[in-house]
Amino acid sequence: MRAALAAVAAAIVFAPLQAIAQTPMVPYFGKNQIRYTNFRWNIYTTDHFEIYFYPEEEQHLERIAGYAESAYQHVSSDLKHDLAFKVPLIIFKTSSEFQQENVIPGAAVEGVAAFAEPERDRMLLPLDEPPDLLYRTITHELTHIFQFDIIPTSLIRRNLPLWLNEGGADYEAGYWDPLDIMTVRDAAVADIVPKMSEMEGYGGFNNPRLIYNLGHACYERSASSRSATRSAPPITAATSRRIRRRRRSSRRFPRSRRRQAI
Numbered sequence: 001m002r003a004a005l006a007a008v009a010a011a012i013v014f015a016p017l018q019a020i021a022q023t024p025m026v027p028y029f030g031k032n033q034i035r036y037t038n039f040r041w042n043i044y045t046t047d048h049f050e051i052y053f054y055p056e057e058e059q060h061l062e063r064i065a066g067y068a069e070s071a072y073q074h075v076s077s078d079l080k081h082d083l084a085f086k087v088p089l090i091i092f093k094t095s096s097e098f099q100q101e102n103v104i105p106g107a108a109v110e111g112v113a114a115f116a117e118p119e120r121d122r123m124l125l126p127l128d129e130p131p132d133l134l135y136r137t138i139t140h141e142l143t144h145i146f147q148f149d150i151i152p153t154s155l156i157r158r159n160l161p162l163w164l165n166e167g168g169a170d171y172e173a174g175y176w177d178p179l180d181i182m183t184v185r186d187a188a189v190a191d192i193v194p195k196m197s198e199m200e201g202y203g204g205f206n207n208p209r210l211i212y213n214l215g216h217a218c219y220e221r222s223a224s225s226r227s228a229t230r231s232a233p234p235i236t237a238a239t240s241r242r243i244r245r246r247r248r249s250s251r252r253f254p255r256s257r258r259r260q261a262i
């Protein structure tokens, strides 16, 4: 019975998003994706996650569960929000196996280190990263799951600015890559930092990371002001009630030479 339930749960969790697969703009999107492996999925349940793994990953389970629960405590505490469901966390042993995922066929392209999808609040990532980077990646993607829950994408009518989602996720991950901080300094020196109200999409910048980094910087600025004034953080359940009346979020998948969480 337990095995049958696990099989049904796995079938639901791994069901591809039909709306995305059937998008008329890209009728062959993902259809030529090569599948090398039939993964034998199992479920490991923790306080806040359902971790989907296959037997070759079992030795990593406790470590990943520890990272995920630590990330949950951090993000939940900072955003003052709890999730009413366990987050499906789908892990792959290697990046090449991650690229065979079929949750959003074609999303795990080269250069993408992980992703979260808003329809069923699933997180997908490979494990072949150094421990500190892996923890940050989990924190980044988990922040998106919180964002999806606080600002339901099905109820709002336009895109959230990309900097808001990605800047928030990078801020919660709590780390500045030296190259990233350099892009912010360069933008400031070149006087090309746009007004917040104009920061839509990738902001017209050639470097897709810049909008992430400017968003990250905005959150840091807000946090430092907040610590002085004790005002509310940028995204909370309270502020989302205003936002959810008028905005819709969509996910974008930038490509770059560096692997990055999106």
Ligand SMILES: [Zn+2]
Binding pocket: 140, 144, 165, 166, 169, 261, 262
């Ligand atoms: Zn992201």
